[in-house]
Amino acid sequence: MTSAPSPTGASAASVPARRTYSYLGPAGTFTEAALAQVPEARDQIWRPVRNVAEALADVVEGRSDAAMIAIENSVDGGVSTAQDALATMPGLRIIGEYLVRVNFVLVARPGTRIEDVTLVAAHPVAYAQCLRWLSAHLPDHAHLPASSNVASAVDMLEGVSDADAAVAPPAILEHHDLQLLAEEIGDNANAVTRFVLVGRTVAPPAPTGADKTSLIVELPEEYPGALMEMLEQFATRGINLSLLASRPIGDALGRYRFVIDADGHIQDERMADALLGLRRFSPKMIYLGSYPRADRAIVHYPERYSDEVFVEARDWLRALISGAPEA
Structure with a gap:
């Protein structure tokens, strides 16, 4: 039995397979809003999951091509569950960065008036970010914790x-029939969450001049100046750190790993040199990827840290070793 030809006359084999992207669901979450910013994810398969570990496991185990996860919030800092998962799940690379403005609405069942509200459901983090507004407009309300921002509604x-x-x-209003009681209820109008798109290990994209490199580094042992020695790998090469966060390793009290975002790309000579220094220094260094910054801001650095200066220095050293006459 033969199959009917496709309307275009092309064989099924010529149709490219759709890609799958995991994200924290269900529909209407901030993570979904971040995924909507990815051009190559449009018209592909979006797979809602329950948590960060499930999203990353989908990638590692081949159920998804990539996963969108929250990594940092401008109000609450780093997302510890995401940082710890990236530190302990091998075979992953960050391939993109996206920013989503975070604000909230107060919703209810149709027909509800704001004067009738006494019990408000909210995820604890969202509740904390809206507490001033809620206290001013619903001073007698009680808080009912919810498992997620969407689940609350x-x-x-x-x-x-x-x-x-x-x-x-x-x-949430695009997906469910809800009464809008108030909008823009977040206490910080400038709150932003940073998301990263994570795929399997691949070669980094070519540098754009507006790049970021993410790493996780463990100190070799506890001794005075150990953290300073790690940071000097960047400072002596003119590399700015946009994120430096500590997370407990978990094998002993007082042992930490450091989550680092550094301005620049692994193919930049100064960044490559810093990574070599870190590799010699740290018993465990995880390279998470080099990727374009979400804000596309060009990374500026002093001329003495340009690629040409590093290349010239290496050529100078090779000439000394070879015994070539000095120019």
């Missing part, structure tokens, strides 16, 4: 929770 709508209203992302 969905559980209320489906009668799973007893909440009268929920703090949720604005995109």
